[in-house]
Amino acid sequence: MKINVFGRKKALVATAKRQLLKALNYRDIAAINSLIGDWQRILGVEKLTDLIVNEVMVECDSDTHSWFCQIFLGQVQYEQMEEKAQSNIFQILVSNYLEPGKDFSSGPDRSIIISDRAKQVLLSQVPQEHQTAFESQLESSLVLDPVTAIEQLLGCAFFTNLTEIAIQQMELLSNSQAAAYLGVLLAGLVSRHPQLQDVDFPTRFIANALQELSQERAMAILNDPETNPQFDEMIIFGHLLAAMGDKEYHRIAEEEGGISLNQLKKLDLVWCGERRLSEMVAMMEKWHQNNS
Structure with missing residues (x-):
């Protein structure tokens, strides 16, 4: 009678993998130790190690992977x-x-x-x-990358669009105004999404915004002495909305138009001043409920 040795070994490996994955999912240290000891004798150290590294661990979630390594490696x-x-x-x-x-x-x-x-x-x-x-x-x-994550949330190339707007503003504003614009804009973005600071987003954004200016003018903006920049936030809000593809962004500067509740909700996704815009949204929604 012929014995299919290859098929038997394949079945053993599959069984070992299934048992190890089950023990790992339950994070059962005793069961894992017992299984490793048993399967070492059956498969050999090299084969079992290859199985754990190349088949078992790749099917674990990252938390289980980390747990296993910390427990068994120290x-x-x-x-x-x-x-x-x-x-x-x-x-x-x-x-x-x-x-x-x-x-x-x-x-x-x-x-x-x-x-x-x-x-x-x-x-x-x-x-x-x-x-x-x-x-x-x-x-x-x-x-x-938080830039990618935020753009995925918004469903548009928000930061690319905002950079183009900032480049245009650098051409239009005076040096001190340009410095204030960048300072206030970036402060609001980073306040809302602190993780942008971790990837040095402000430095990259400023470099891109100033790239078309002469070196002399760019340095003048960078070296602006103002430590507490002030800039009209409504202008910045319009630019943020434009970068998000809002078709009515220009209306927020109109006396009769003004900023809508929907626009405030959009801005709250990317911006935070002294207070979260969500607080203003909540107040407006409450007012609408009381007056409807």
Whole structure:
């Protein structure tokens, strides 16, 4: 009688994988230790290690992956592994001509902030059969570039549009006005979305806004001595709405038109002054309810 050794080994590997995944999902340390001991004797250390690394772990969510590594490697080794993994990821991205600070950067707690382009590069490094599982891990373990995340929320190229508007304003405003405009605009954006500061968004935005000016004028704006810039927020609100594709943005400066409740809700997605605009939205909604 012939025995299909290959088929038997394949079935054993599948069983080991299923049992390990189940124990990992329950985070059952005793069961995991027992399974590793049992399957080492059956499959051998090398085969079991290959199974865990290349098949079991890629199907775990990022939290379970981190938990397993911390438990079985120890905190120090786990942190060293994370640092090495981050370094390897950065090397892959740089070798594919992506730019640090633009396409990817370090985030808080050893997370990685990446653009959509960087995400696609990382996915291309993974075998086709593991890409779906790896992509789900990327979604939960990596942090999207906040610029990308905000634009996805808004459904438009908000920051690209806003940069174009700012470039136009730099041509129209005096040096002191231009400095105040940039200062107030960026303060409101970062106040609403502090994560923009983590990726040095203000510096990049200013550099892009000033790119078409002469070096002398750009330096004059950058070196403006005013430490508490003031600028008409209604003008900025109009520009923010225009960048979001609002067709009625020009009406907020009209006495009869004014800013609508819907426009305030849009602005609250990107801007925060001394108080959140959502507070004003709530007040207006309450007024409408009381007077309807």
